[in-house]
Amino acid sequence: MTAQMHVPSLLSRAGAVSALTLAAVGGTLLAPGAASEAQAATTHANKALSVAASKKGAPYRYGSSGPSRFDCSGLTLYAYKQAGKSLPRTAQQQYNKTRHISASSRQQGDLVFFHSGGRVYHVGIYAGSGKIWHSPKTGSWVKLDKIWSSKVYYGRVR
Template identity: 80%
Template sequence: MTAQIHVPSLLSRAGAVSALTLAAVGGTMLAPGAVPQAEAAAATHATKALNVAASKKGSPYAYGAAGPSRFDCSGLTLYSYKKAGKTLPRTAQQQYNKTRHISTSQRQKGDLVFFHSGGRVYHVGLYAGDNKIWHSPKSGSVVKLDRIWSKSVYYGRVR
């Protein structure tokens, strides 16, 4: 059950700009902290993991590496979520198998983006919003922010 605050009770305390904003949201809004605890915790872990991945910008790719200074793709996601307090398996396929699968419309910052071909997951990164991911792409490259270049992707939420 979600707690709601009705706009009329807030208008007496809201300024003119705030009143217009509140009216635009359709009459009710969620009270701070009203998000179910499990969702809030997942969002917190995802945000932390995303920030960790972004902090590794420029770290070189190394096959089989899982940090703290070199990464392969699944090593970066494993390391980022470990620092955020969550445990993931080692490979991209195993990580896909462990996450809660979600649709493109449900994706949020910090969710994992899995690239696949022929039913096999071959690459993973962290969703950064605006159709971009933080990832460690390949030998000779570094951890970086890139646009999602394929439509052959799955999304997963770390539980």
């Protein structure tokens, strides 16, 4: 056999069927070494979480989105922007743009939205162990706090 005859056999019959089956059911084929969508989302979330934590102690200022003062949604906007993702300005708009997930599915770097009467009024970045990084209110600063309410939604930045 010549080298030309071996080229078609590089993709086994089972591999061809698997690839075609995956394509037929709407799957995604990735090049070897390419990051999956989930891996990319995790990378962005971890970077955003790290950025938020690095702002520990930065003073709260209503309407501010960094780099040295923040309100709650300004912190999440800034952190995700540094991680290469864009978010809208307010907590409610950020909630509307994220993929909504259950509490059992939450991961570090996901957004935690506090709500009352269906209205989102506060947002932070999930840090794990029931805690968030956030910029809570006038007279306060960016800090790590326990989630203090059961009235929260979770969102994953796409």
